[in-house]
Amino acid sequence: MAEPPVIVLERISRVYGTGEIAVRALDGIDLTVRAGEFIAIMGPSGSGKSTAMNVIGCLDTPSSGNYRFMGVEVAGLTRDQRALLRRHYIGFVFQGYNLLPRTSALQNVELPLIYRGRGRAERQKAALEALARVGLESRAAHDPGRLSGGQQQRVAIARALVGAPKIMLADEPTGNLDTRTSVEIMEMLRGLNREGGLTIVMVTHEPDMARYADRLIWMVDGRIARDEPTPGIA
Amino acid sequence: MLAETLRLAVQAIFRNALRSALTMLGIVIGVASVIAMVTVGRGSTEQVASDVRKLGTNVAIVVPGQGAMRGGPHVGTAPMFTLRINDAVEAGVAAVAVSAPISQTRERAIFGSANRMTEVVGTDNRYFEAARWQVAAGRLFEEGEVRAGRTLCILGETLRQALFGSGDPVGATIRIGALSCRVIGLLRSKGASTFGADQDDFVILPLAAFQRRIAGNSDVQTLYVSIREGAAVDAAREEITRLMRELRRIGPGEDDDFEVLDTRQFATMLTGITGILTGLLSAVAAVSLLVGGIGIMNIMLVSVTERTREIGIRLAIGAQARDVLAQFLIEAIILSMLGGVVGILAGLGLGLAGARMLSVPFAPDPLTVLVSFGFSALVGIIFGFFPARRAARMDPIEALRHE
Numbered sequence: 001m002a003e004p005p006v007i008v009l010e011r012i013s014r015v016y017g018t019g020e021i022a023v024r025a026l027d028g029i030d031l032t033v034r035a036g037e038f039i040a041i042m043g044p045s046g047s048g049k050s051t052a053m054n055v056i057g058c059l060d061t062p063s064s065g066n067y068r069f070m071g072v073e074v075a076g077l078t079r080d081q082r083a084l085l086r087r088h089y090i091g092f093v094f095q096g097y098n099l100l101p102r103t104s105a106l107q108n109v110e111l112p113l114i115y116r117g118r119g120r121a122e123r124q125k126a127a128l129e130a131l132a133r134v135g136l137e138s139r140a141a142h143d144p145g146r147l148s149g150g151q152q153q154r155v156a157i158a159r160a161l162v163g164a165p166k167i168m169l170a171d172e173p174t175g176n177l178d179t180r181t182s183v184e185i186m187e188m189l190r191g192l193n194r195e196g197g198l199t200i201v202m203v204t205h206e207p208d209m210a211r212y213a214d215r216l217i218w219m220v221d222g223r224i225a226r227d228e229p230t231p232g233i234a
Numbered sequence: 235m236l237a238e239t240l241r242l243a244v245q246a247i248f249r250n251a252l253r254s255a256l257t258m259l260g261i262v263i264g265v266a267s268v269i270a271m272v273t274v275g276r277g278s279t280e281q282v283a284s285d286v287r288k289l290g291t292n293v294a295i296v297v298p299g300q301g302a303m304r305g306g307p308h309v310g311t312a313p314m315f316t317l318r319i320n321d322a323v324e325a326g327v328a329a330v331a332v333s334a335p336i337s338q339t340r341e342r343a344i345f346g347s348a349n350r351m352t353e354v355v356g357t358d359n360r361y362f363e364a365a366r367w368q369v370a371a372g373r374l375f376e377e378g379e380v381r382a383g384r385t386l387c388i389l390g391e392t393l394r395q396a397l398f399g400s401g402d403p404v405g406a407t408i409r410i411g412a413l414s415c416r417v418i419g420l421l422r423s424k425g426a427s428t429f430g431a432d433q434d435d436f437v438i439l440p441l442a443a444f445q446r447r448i449a450g451n452s453d454v455q456t457l458y459v460s461i462r463e464g465a466a467v468d469a470a471r472e473e474i475t476r477l478m479r480e481l482r483r484i485g486p487g488e489d490d491d492f493e494v495l496d497t498r499q500f501a502t503m504l505t506g507i508t509g510i511l512t513g514l515l516s517a518v519a520a521v522s523l524l525v526g527g528i529g530i531m532n533i534m535l536v537s538v539t540e541r542t543r544e545i546g547i548r549l550a551i552g553a554q555a556r557d558v559l560a561q562f563l564i565e566a567i568i569l570s571m572l573g574g575v576v577g578i579l580a581g582l583g584l585g586l587a588g589a590r591m592l593s594v595p596f597a598p599d600p601l602t603v604l605v606s607f608g609f610s611a612l613v614g615i616i617f618g619f620f621p622a623r624r625a626a627r628m629d630p631i632e633a634l635r636h637e
């Protein structure tokens with residue numbers, strides 16, 4: 001693999017609490033993600049998948065170990081500096097969609113661009129394009145309340161895409177969707193990865209969804225138990 | 235970015251229109267009361283000024299004691315004047331045209347079955363000249379009647395109406411307390427003064443009659459001095475003061491035990507009363523602004539809690555602490571400024587109504603309007619800061635997990 005690493009985790013630990021009640025959510029993780037990879041993380045509940053995503057997404061800082069995001073050591077950054085990394089390089093797709101209520105799909109997708117200081121016209125254009133990429137341009141004016149779960153998740157994906165991030169982080173993107181909609185979403189993510197060259201790290205509970213990725217990370221008790229290519233789609 | 239934040243704030247405010255309106259109420263009340271009070275106060279002051287102008291600049295009043303109008307230290311302890319002092323002032327100060335001796339008290343005036351508590355004044359014809367009273371019916375006193383202290387009286391229009399209705403009082407005999415006196419004249423009405431004080435509610439007797447039959451002493455309480463046309467008022471005041479000190483045997487270095495007030499000082503005094511009123515109500519306004527501010531803080535705290543997830547989303551996609559701080563702070567400021575604007579409009583409306591009611595000019599003060607607006611914005615900044623900071627300091631992971 002010639003592509004440069006986007007993410008380099010070295011002996012990353014994340015401990016919640018102290019003393020007797022301390023929980024080692026991450027226990028010495030080593031992981032390198034290169035540009036253009038599509039990675040699925042699986043593992044039993046409580047194995048530290050979300051914690052790992054939070055660290056990778058610069059929402060959280062590890063208790064020990066080194067994390068370099070695009071060559072920058074994240075541990076030494078302030079809260080606001082990490083916000084800047086997220087603003088410019090990371091697109092999040094959350095499990096519960098997490099769209100702003102009573103705010104149109106278009107405005108939801110515009111949101112990341114507001115914090116990049118883009119003008120209104122430019123934002124709307126980019127947001128419409130992102131909605132078109134997820135096949136929802138006709139729903140731009142709708143509030144999340146009037147969209148189906150799959151549509152909401154697609155709006156969330158458009159929001160993550162709109163700023164052309166280096167990496168997309170998706171924590172259980174199909175968690176509350178039926179199989180058919182889940183497949184649609186996964187097809188879309190794979191398209192973005194294949195055609196757009198978007199780097200994706202995704203957490204999932206469903207082996208069928210993990211198949212869409214190229215590489216599977218299996219976590220147990222805050223450690224990486226297996227790191228292997230996926231069998232691919234049957 | 236700022237435009238975006240403003241739009242967002244306005245959206246949030248109108249999304250919860252009713253709650254926003256209730257939140258603003260405290261500020262609205264505070265600002266409205268300040269504006270209304272200042273408007274009415276300024277109107278009254280203007281009215282006073284014009285009344286004083288009508289009274290003329292050539293009138294001065296000498297009263298015993300110091301700071302009579304402000305409740306100074308000598309009030310009540312300084313000896314009263316006498317007729318001799320009055321006449322000495324009139325004769326001894328070149329700039330004085332006329333000095334009228336005045337003593338007065340409140341007493342019930344009775345005619346038949348009608349009666350009224352009224353001002354009973356003992357003086358002589360010089361008062362009518364100095365205060366520019368004109369006879370509407372009958373006549374003034376005669377020299378001999380004044381000297382002899384005859385029990386004759388001259389009525390003001392209000393008292394006439396109370397005792398005689400529209401009838402002619404001249405020649406009738408009325409009672410003032412236990413004293414009977416014959417009405418010889420009626421004065422032309424001067425109408426209400428500022429603050430609606432009735433200037434025509436009195437009965438006037440010769441000074442000697444008042445002193446002997448009603449007061450039971452030979453005091454003169456006030457000298458009502460009219461200064462010659464063209465004479466300098468300040469110089470006249472100084473001269474009166476010098477002569478009064480001599481007459482009252484006040485040694486050098488001792489304080490005056492009397493005060494010479496001219497119309498400018500009345501104006502200042504009346505304006506002072508308005509000032510006190512305004513000050514008092516400003517305090518009320520300050521309290522309600524404070525209460526309004528606390529209201530805003532409360533609602534903003536609720537709003538921040540309600541929108542925890544939104545804050546989490548914003549932080550996760552790259553909002554810095556200052557972006558979130560600005561968002562909620564601006565929302566609070568707009569809320570309070572909106573309250574300020576509504577308050578200013580309401581206050582001007584109330585001020586207009588109040589001015590009409592007191593029949594004084596409608597005189598809104600642009601500076602007060604500006605300052606109130608500034609203060610309402612300030613309330614937003616001060617009381618919006620704490621909730622906004624709470625929002626800005628949220629942990630994005632926790633916030634996203636919030637139900």
Ligand SMILES: Nc1ncnc2c1ncn2[C@@H]1O[C@H](COP(=O)(O)OP(=O)(O)OP(=O)(O)O)[C@@H](O)[C@H]1O
Pocket residue numbers: 016017023024025043044045046047048049050051052
């Ligand atoms: N804020 C926290 N405080 C204390 N412990 C926490 C906190 N967040 C997570 N943990 C603990 O860390 C461990 C890993 O949690 P994490 O959410 O990463 O698991 P997960 O693999 O995402 O599980 P799931 O599949 O159920 O989402 C769990 O034992 C959890 O209880």
Ligand SMILES: [Mg+2]
Pocket residue numbers: 049050051
């Ligand atoms: Mg999880």
